[in-house]
Amino acid sequence: MYVQLVELPGGAVVGRFRQVSLGKDNKLSTLDAPISGAASGEQFVGKIEAAWHEGGVRAFSGKRMPGGLIQLTGAGGLRANLRPAGEDDETRALEALRQGAEQATAAKEKAEAKAQRQKSWRKRTEALQGIVLATLRYNAMQSLSFRKYTDYPARYEATTAKLEDLLAQVKAARGDTGELIGRRSTLTASMFHTSIDETQHPHIEVRHAYEDSMREWQRLDELLVAASKVCQEPTPPDIDTQSFKKDCGRVPQLTQSLKTAGENSKTEFFKIRDVYQRELSKQEALRADAESVRRGTP
Numbered sequence: 183m184y185v186q187l188v189e190l191p192g193g194a195v196v197g198r199f200r201q202v203s204l205g206k207d208n209k210l211s212t213l214d215a216p217i218s219g220a221a222s223g224e225q226f227v228g229k230i231e232a233a234w235h236e237g238g239v240r241a242f243s244g245k246r247m248p249g250g251l252i253q254l255t256g257a258g259g260l261r262a263n264l265r266p267a268g269e270d271d272e273t274r275a276l277e278a279l280r281q282g283a284e285q286a287t288a289a290k291e292k293a294e295a296k297a298q299r300q301k302s303w304r305k306r307t308e309a310l311q312g313i314v315l316a317t318l319r320y321n322a323m324q325s326l327s328f329r330k331y332t333d334y335p336a337r338y339e340a341t342t343a344k345l346e347d348l349l350a351q352v353k354a355a356r357g358d359t360g361e362l363i364g365r366r367s368t369l370t371a372s373m374f375h376t377s378i379d380e381t382q383h384p385h386i387e388v389r390h391a392y393e394d395s396m397r398e399w400q401r402l403d404e405l406l407v408a409a410s411k412v413c414q415e416p417t418p419p420d421i422d423t424q425s426f427k428k429d430c431g432r433v434p435q436l437t438q439s440l441k442t443a444g445e446n447s448k449t450e451f452f453k454i455r456d457v458y459q460r461e462l463s464k465q466e467a468l469r470a471d472a473e474s475v476r477r478g479t480p
Contacts, residue, residue: 183262184272185254187217187226195219199230202279210283213237230256299421306412307426313405314429317436320398325443327395328450331388335457341380342461345468348373352472366476373472377465385458392451399444406437 187197197217202210213236219228224246229239242256250266348369355365413430417423 183264184267185217185252185262185264187252189221189226193220193222195221195226195228199232202276210279296420299418303418303421303423303426307423307429310409310412310426310429313402313409314432314436317402317406317440320402321439321443324395324398325447327391328388328447328454331391331454334384334388334454335461337384338381338458338461341376342464342468344376344380345373345465348376349468349472349475352475356475366472370469370472370476373465373469377462377469381458381462381465385455385462388451388454388458392448392455395447395451396444399440399447402440403437403444406433406440409433410437 183202184200185197186200187195189195195218199213199215199217201213203213213232215230215232215236217228217230219226219242225243226245227241227243229241231239237258240257240260242254242260244255245253247253247263252264254260254262254264352366352369352373355362355369357363409430410433413427413433417427
């Protein structure tokens with residue numbers, strides 16, 4: 183704060199009021215307004231004639247103190263003890279204020295940059311944690327989805343046995359009467375629907391479960407490969423990345439365990455598929471045999 187006062191003959195006082203302050207945005211703002219007033223002995227009163235957007239006119243009073251000091255009080259919380267100074271003093275004070283503003287701005291930008299890095303690494307850590315958990319879940323559960331269908335091979339074999347029994351009934355119904363011809367047609371159609379309902383349709387579930395398992399294996403493997411590359415990048419020294427590094431240490435082992443789980447899942451599903459293909463081939467041969475009998479062809 184700088185106040186320039188000139189006492190004129192007759193006691194009138196004129197001058198300027200200048201206040202330079204540092205705002206929340208670390209930018210300097212200046213209030214520079216004329217002063218007018220009157221003095222009587224050591225006392226004087228006046229007004230700071232600022233524009234309305236700078237607070238408007240403010241009244242103040244002052245008192246000369248020993249040593250050339252001036253004590254000011256006024257509206258809007260104005261309180262100051264001023265000492266004599268020259269233009270050089272003002273220049274130095276303003277320069278110090280500017281430097282302080284620059285330092286504060288630099289500190290703020292540095293803090294904001296660090297906060298942004300923290301946010302970025304927090305997202306990386308959360309993403310890596312998600313990959314780790316998903317891989318553990320696949321290894322423990324989804325790669326074992328074939329267990330839901332372990333009784334299906336026996337069902338396929340039972341269906342084949344059922345078709346063999348139906349074929350025997352078709353062969354036992356040989357003859358040219360309408361009743362026998364109708365019975366052969368009914369039995370042959372029953373073999374067709376039985377194969378579809380008890381072998382082909384159930385295996386669609388198995389195939390979908392296998393495809394889901396393989397897709398998840400591939401997805402997680404790609405994520406782990408990408409994570410491995412990210413884990414090789416240097417971490418910032420001013421950010422806490424311990425959790426990230428800990429999960430990075432698990433990536434190689436998880437990659438291997440994922441491969442083992444995926445290969446095991448594929449093998450077990452293929453066992454079910456192989457029985458399905460074998461039994462379906464038998465069932466198609468039985469149906470073809472029944473159809474030949476139904477038509478009366480050798």
